[in-house]
Amino acid sequence: xxxxxxxxxxxxxxxxxxxxxxxxxxxxxxxxxxxxxxxxxxxxxxxxxxxxxxxxxxxxxxxxxxxxxxxxxxxxxxxxxxxxxxxxxxxxxxxxxxxxxxxxxxxxxxxxxxxxxxxxxxxxxxxxxxxxxxxxxxxxxxxxxxxxxxxxxxxxxxxxxxxxxxxxxxxxxxxxxxxxxxxxxxxxxxxxxxxxxxxxxxxxxxxxxxxxxxxxxxxxxxxxxxxxxxxxxxxxxxxxxxxxxxxxxxxxxxxxxxxxxxxxxxxxxxxxxxx
Amino acid sequence: xxxxxxxxxxxxxxxxxxxxxxxxxxxxxxxxxxxxxxxxxxxxxxxxxxxxxxxxxxxxxxxxxxxxxxxxxxxxxxxxxxxxxxxxxxxxxxxxxxxxxxxxxxxxxxxxxxxxxxxxxxxxxxxxxxxxxxxxxxxxxxxxxxxxxxxxxxxxxxxxxxxxxxxxxxxxxxxxxxxxxxxxxxxxxxxxxxxxxxxxxxxxxxxxxxxxxxxxxxxxxxxxxxxxxxxxxxxxxxxxxxxxxxxxxxxxxxxxxxxxxxxxxxxxxxxxxxxxxxxxxxxxxxxxxxxxxxxxxxxxxxxxxxxxxxxxxxxxxxxxxxxxxxxxxxxxxxxxxxxxxxxxx
Amino acid sequence: xxxxxxxxxxxxxxxxxxxxxxxxxxxxxxxxxxxxxxxxxxxxxxxxxxxxxxxxxxxxxxxxxxxxxxxxxxxxxxxxxxxxxxxxxxxxxxxxxxxxxxxxxxxxxxxxxxxxxxxxxxxxxxxxxxxxxxxxxxxxxxxxxxxxxxxxxxxxxxxxxxxxxxxxxxxxxxxxxxxxxxxxxxxxxxxxxxxxxxxxxxxxxxxxxxxxxxxxxxxxxxxxxxxxxxxxxxxxxxxxxxxxxxxxxxxxxxxxxxxxxxxxxxxxxxxxxxxxxxxxxxxxxxxxxxxxxxxxxxxxxxxxxxxxxxxxxxxxxxxxxxxx
Numbered sequence: 001x002x003x004x005x006x007x008x009x010x011x012x013x014x015x016x017x018x019x020x021x022x023x024x025x026x027x028x029x030x031x032x033x034x035x036x037x038x039x040x041x042x043x044x045x046x047x048x049x050x051x052x053x054x055x056x057x058x059x060x061x062x063x064x065x066x067x068x069x070x071x072x073x074x075x076x077x078x079x080x081x082x083x084x085x086x087x088x089x090x091x092x093x094x095x096x097x098x099x100x101x102x103x104x105x106x107x108x109x110x111x112x113x114x115x116x117x118x119x120x121x122x123x124x125x126x127x128x129x130x131x132x133x134x135x136x137x138x139x140x141x142x143x144x145x146x147x148x149x150x151x152x153x154x155x156x157x158x159x160x161x162x163x164x165x166x167x168x169x170x171x172x173x174x175x176x177x178x179x180x181x182x183x184x185x186x187x188x189x190x191x192x193x194x195x196x197x198x199x200x201x202x203x204x205x206x207x208x209x210x211x212x213x214x215x216x217x218x219x220x221x222x223x224x225x226x227x228x229x230x231x232x233x234x235x236x237x238x239x240x241x242x243x244x245x246x247x248x249x250x251x252x253x254x255x256x257x258x259x260x261x262x263x264x265x266x267x268x269x270x271x272x273x274x275x
Numbered sequence: 276x277x278x279x280x281x282x283x284x285x286x287x288x289x290x291x292x293x294x295x296x297x298x299x300x301x302x303x304x305x306x307x308x309x310x311x312x313x314x315x316x317x318x319x320x321x322x323x324x325x326x327x328x329x330x331x332x333x334x335x336x337x338x339x340x341x342x343x344x345x346x347x348x349x350x351x352x353x354x355x356x357x358x359x360x361x362x363x364x365x366x367x368x369x370x371x372x373x374x375x376x377x378x379x380x381x382x383x384x385x386x387x388x389x390x391x392x393x394x395x396x397x398x399x400x401x402x403x404x405x406x407x408x409x410x411x412x413x414x415x416x417x418x419x420x421x422x423x424x425x426x427x428x429x430x431x432x433x434x435x436x437x438x439x440x441x442x443x444x445x446x447x448x449x450x451x452x453x454x455x456x457x458x459x460x461x462x463x464x465x466x467x468x469x470x471x472x473x474x475x476x477x478x479x480x481x482x483x484x485x486x487x488x489x490x491x492x493x494x495x496x497x498x499x500x501x502x503x504x505x506x507x508x509x510x511x512x513x514x515x516x517x518x519x520x521x522x523x524x525x526x527x528x529x530x531x532x533x534x535x536x537x538x539x540x541x542x543x544x545x546x547x548x549x550x551x552x553x554x555x556x557x558x559x560x561x562x563x564x565x566x567x568x569x570x571x572x573x574x575x576x577x578x579x580x581x582x583x584x585x586x587x588x589x590x591x592x593x594x595x596x597x598x599x600x601x602x603x604x605x606x607x608x609x610x611x612x613x614x615x616x617x618x619x620x
Numbered sequence: 621x622x623x624x625x626x627x628x629x630x631x632x633x634x635x636x637x638x639x640x641x642x643x644x645x646x647x648x649x650x651x652x653x654x655x656x657x658x659x660x661x662x663x664x665x666x667x668x669x670x671x672x673x674x675x676x677x678x679x680x681x682x683x684x685x686x687x688x689x690x691x692x693x694x695x696x697x698x699x700x701x702x703x704x705x706x707x708x709x710x711x712x713x714x715x716x717x718x719x720x721x722x723x724x725x726x727x728x729x730x731x732x733x734x735x736x737x738x739x740x741x742x743x744x745x746x747x748x749x750x751x752x753x754x755x756x757x758x759x760x761x762x763x764x765x766x767x768x769x770x771x772x773x774x775x776x777x778x779x780x781x782x783x784x785x786x787x788x789x790x791x792x793x794x795x796x797x798x799x800x801x802x803x804x805x806x807x808x809x810x811x812x813x814x815x816x817x818x819x820x821x822x823x824x825x826x827x828x829x830x831x832x833x834x835x836x837x838x839x840x841x842x843x844x845x846x847x848x849x850x851x852x853x854x855x856x857x858x859x860x861x862x863x864x865x866x867x868x869x870x871x872x873x874x875x876x877x878x879x880x881x882x883x884x885x886x887x888x889x890x891x892x893x894x895x896x897x898x899x900x901x902x903x904x905x906x907x908x909x910x911x912x913x914x915x916x917x918x919x920x921x922x923x924x925x926x927x928x929x930x931x932x933x934x935x936x937x938x939x940x941x942x943x944x
Contacts, residue, residue, distance in 0.1 A: 001357050004390045006533070006546075007342050010351050050344035050351060050542035051535045076560040078848070091351040093344070237564070238557045240533045243387050246549070247530030248557055250578065252499055253585035272503040272577070274564050307736045307891040310824075324740060327890065328826070337826060338856050408758065410740035411649060484757045485741065486648055514655045514681065518830040520889045532855050547856030548826070555846055601732060604834050604887035605676060606652035614648075 005243050008048060008093035011036055014068065016088055019155045020148075023120055024084055025060065025072045028094060036094055039063050040101030041128035042234055042262045046242050047071065048093040053079035056239040056257065058123045059097065062130035072123040072155055098242040099261050102128045102206070102232065111204045112140035116217055118190050118209025119148050122155045124234045124261075125208050133167055142167075143199060147175040147190040151183050173197060191216035194224075201225040206232045218265060228265035235261045235275060251275050278440045278451070279467040284459040285438055289314055289366065291454045296400070297363040299333070301326045311365070320367055322433070324410055329526030329598065330372040331379060333365055334395045337523075338547045341391070341533070345541045356543075357390065360398045364450065367404040370425030371415040371596035375526035376401065377426075378594065381587050382529050391546075400446050403427035407434060407478060412597030414487040414610065420594060423478035434474040439467060490610060492593075493617050496585045503577060507615040512572035514605050519550030521608070522575065524598040530556070551575050576612045622670040624788055625695060625723065629668060630661040632693050638719050639690035642681060644674045650745065651731040655681055657692070670695070672747060675728035675770065677883050679703035680836040686714040694718060697725035698792050699772075701782045702879035702915030703836035708783070709919050710877070712839050722781035724789040727773035729765070730886065737763055772882025772895060775799035782916055799880070802896055803903050818897075822864045824890040827856050831867075831884035831894050837874040844869070867897060875901040876922035879915040 015027035030036045039045075039059050048054030055077070061070035075084045083092070102108060113132065117125050132139050144164065148154045154174065165172050175186040175193045186193060190213050199205075205226060207217050214233055221231055237249035237256040244258030252271040254260065268275075280288065292298045298314040301321040309321040310328065343354040376396070383392035403425035406413070415422050424430065428447030432439040440456075442448035482488055495502055522528040532549035535542050549556060551574045557563045565571050583592035599608045629641040645656040645667040653673050658664045677700045685692050696704060701722060707713050734742060734754060741757030752768050754761045766774055777799055779792035806814055832838045832845075844850040845866065852869060880902055884894040905912050909923035 001355070001359065001394075002388075002390055004355070004357065005387045006389070006391075007355055008353065010353060050346055050544070051537040053535075054533065087349075090349045093351060093353070236559070236561075238559045240531070240549075243389075244385070245382055245389060245529070246532070246546075247551060247578075248549075250551075250574070250582065252503075252577075253582045270500070272500060274503075274570060274574075306738075307732075308824075324735075408740055410735065411742050411757070412735075481741070481757055486743065513657065516830065516833040518828050518833040518887075520826075520828040520830040520887070523826040523828045524889050534855065545856075549855060550828070553829075553846075598889075600652065601735065602889040604830050604883075605654045606647060607654050608647075608652070611647050 005095065006241060008046065008095040009036055010091050011094040013086065013088055013090045013092060016086075019072060019157075020153045022075045023072055023153075023155050024075075025070055025156075026083065027068050027070050028092070029068045031091070035066065035068055037097060039069070039097035039127075041104055041131040042101035042124060043097040043099045044124075044242075044257075044261065045069070045071070045094050045096030045098065046239075047073075047079070047083070049079060049082055050093065052082045053077070054093075054240075055079050056098065056242060058127070058234070060123050060126045062127050062134055064131055064134035072120070072126065074120040096242065098239075098257050100259060102234075102262050104128060104131055108132075108204060109138055110140065112200070112202055113142050114199050114203040114205040115142070115144045115146075116190060116194055116205060116207045116209070117144075117146045118213040119153060120155060121207075121209030121213070122146055123208075125206060126156060128206070129164070133164075133170070136168070140169075141203075142170040143197075143203065144170070144172045145175070145190060145194055145197065146172070147177070147193065149177045150180055151176055189213070189216075191220045195220040198224060201227075201230075204230050204232070206234075208234050228269055231265045232262055233265065233268075235263060237261075237275060276441065276463050277467045277471055278456055278461045278463045279470070280438050280440070280456065280459045280461045282433055282436050282438050285320065285433075287459055288438065288454070288456075289318075289320065290316060291459075292364055292366065292450070295364075295450065295453050297361060298366060299363065300366045314366075324406065324408065324413075325369050325372070325596065325598075327524075329375060329524065329596065330365060330368050331375060331526050331529075333399060334376070334392050335379060335383070335529060335531075335548075338545055339391055341544045341546055343541055343543050344535075357394070360394050362398045362400070364400045364402060366402045367431070368401055368425070368427060369404055369406060369596070370420050370422045371413075371594040372526050373401060373403045373425050373427045374415070374418070374420050374594045375596070378527040378583075378587075378590065378592050379529055381590070400429070400450050401427040402447070402450070403430045405430060405432040405474070405478070407432075407474070409478065409482055409485065410597065411486050412600040413482075413485065414490050414595035414597065416482055417487070417490045417492060417595050417613075418591055418593060421475075422482070423475040432471055432474055435470060437470070439471050439474075441471075487595075487610060490613065492580060492591055492613055494584070494589060495581050495616065496589065499577075499581055499585065502581060502616060502619070503573070505616075505619045507612075507619050508569050508573045511576075511607060511612055511615055512569045515552070515568050515572050515607060516604055517552055517554065517568050517571065518604065519548075519552050520602050520604065521599040522550040522552055523548055524602045526594060526596055526598070527579070527592045528575075551578070576609060579609065580613065580616065621724065621789075622668070625670050625721075626664055626668050628721065628788060629658065629664045629693060629695075632719065633658075633661050633664070637691065638693040640685070640688075640692040641668075642678050642685060642692055642694040644669050644676065644678075646671075646673075649731070649742070651742075657681075657685065670723070672726075672729050672745070672752075673731065675730060675773075675886055677703055677834075677836060677881050679707060680834065680839075682718055683707065683712045683839060686717040688717070691717050691719055693721060695721050695723050696781070696784065697723060697728075698779050698781050699725070699777070699879070699881050701784065702778070702913070703881050704915070705783050705918045706877060706879050706915035707836060707839070709915075710839065718785075720783060720785045722784035722787040722789070722791070724792070725779070727765070727769045727776060729768040729773075730770055732891075733768045733770070734763065737767065739763065770882060770886055771802070771893070772799075772880070772885065775802070777880060777913075783918065799899065800903050802893075803900050806896065806900065818864065821892045822867055824892060825857070825866065826890060827854075827866065828889060830887040830889060832870060834883045834887045835874065836879070836881060836883070837877045838870070844873075867894065871897045871901060874898060876905060876912075876924035877914050878902065879913070 011028040244255035249256035383389040406422040579592040
């Protein structure tokens, strides 16, 4: 019989890294040791454990990584708690990739890019940032603003410091919500920091984080002169099928799992305000 | 070509079809209950206006097993539960339900194809059954459906003590050709065509006297946000019980859930009907975007009358079968919503 | 009678006794009745309906409505008053926010029954003695009133209003009902017959939750079937047993609290006689603990929560501390 999108493949967890107190990154390959499937930055996969649950998770690794896929997952519910408790070598179920992904080879190409993330919101952007780094010649200047509650809640801090901050023509601005010992960087909320940094409107922006952060960051960017069409985000809705059929992630005439999760704010503006 | 046989020969016709392939017909279990059942000699086809449940069950059953998993240590084994369906015939589907298949096809057969649905759908031959006595809750004509001339692979009328049959698609023609209609005393003459035309005319005249005859949906594809934000929803949804009866009796509602069931001998993954009327439908760890029954109620009707048409060339996700008019515990239904939308617009 | 109700509703709104009225309105047909909150006399005059099709029990709506500002008037049929009392007993209603008006009921009919009797294209229905006269597109059809009634009304337990602030019409009497005859029919079956009866009925369940959501005894903020942590969470039966499981658990949860209002069966889109499951519990409670009618008086204790060693039907566990 032909392939059924809803039947998952078996993936093996080969590496688990503790990123923050409640975020772990899981490296997954197929049972044959190879990458399960190819994807576009910003796409997601359905991860599940039989009898425990299934959830839509951003693929954190860049498609340019040929050997494996990674998922950075925050512990929030039954499934994610189970995943956090498992050990390497555990098999899980994976299906996908789902969604449209970022327009890395069209809209973003040749542009200066501004990535703004809050907390675990870095996960979906991680893939596109590393994709852009791998194809550095295709893109202009890159700015990254990333903030979290505290230093220990910053995901991928090691990679950010050792790799991203060393990248040519790429600036990384980190911030945490409150002062703490051992932190001499910026302190304050992401939306305010973005305002202070006064980015040029020639950049194409991508925001991902908690709804409140997205809301105020967008307002800030608009105050700087950005238009809705040059600001993108990636949405989170309850999903079950991932292929635009089960009806759960329906907003207006769009299905977030299939037509999204990446939307520009002018696209979102045309949809009912129910997300 | 329209073939006429005496309606006394209907049981023999059913018998002949059942010898070709598995056959499902509507059967009266009681005066309250008509359901599709597999044909067996002696079973009498229901002539009721419609079955209690819609015919969507054939392609989109309430519960659909998907896969089985066995976990041992760190290993997981995936067992595909799919098997290819045999060819089968659904006989006696009313015009509204036949159109619902088209509405469902546009969801399940859209890329990527849902193979569970596709398998059941492609192996089915649908013989439809023209309505002779529509009820006041019927409004299929509002959506351009002709109750007196239903679609399908083949269609049937029962009138003047006769059964009239007409092939529509290749599949339907093939089914009719595979039967020995001559043995049933079949005739295919001009008179048969005229008799069917007269029957259609008769039913059309009846429809004109129905209270919902003038009901027409408004094309609101360009007013998505305006209607979404209209004040009508509060009053319409105010007493909604938040049950899912409208969605489950609806032939076009297709939302589903995917759940695991641990049988003790492994985990079975199945999908089952779900309803946008339910509070937990869009619930996430961080909350739900549809906080009250107003949002959930609005979603259902916006989807049927605005969102679905935007995505599907103006086709509505309602076929006017009237099941929700009859079954909603508080009688709040799509007709009332259509009228409110129109008044508001 | 409708006119009398409309007049009273308008008076109560006008003199400020209440700021809202809970009643019924109709849609395209006289029978598609929706429970409705009216906020003005104008709205009442235009849309208020009370007819033979107003079967919906309004008591459950009072849970939400009585939480709101101001007083609401509600029209209660005798059997709705039992639900009202039971809800009061369970502290679900803000009594000060409710003005309850008892109204007469001669039994309610449902359009489903008319359709099922083959009456289609209905344009109008009038009561004519013991008959309903239906004007239809296909001519006049007549049906005996009691044939068109729901079973709960044919075997009405009581025409008495057990609680009210005001009565329009008589207080009414408790009836000598034959409602347990239906249960006795089930009891007379062999276990195999009974199992197959319920299996046949419950296997049709589509788990739409209409029975639960309409039930005045089902008032949990989060139902066990919607709670992933409850252990019985499910949206559909994954096997034959589970269809029954939902209804059996539900029947147990409302046992001793169910007033036998019959709303579950009225709303079931699959015509499953769900109320018989509850009525069997009621009959058993009557037999084991003495006659008990939930909702008869406010504040009464259910035998199932008030049993002692002396009156417990199966005292062995209590007395001997274990099963023997």
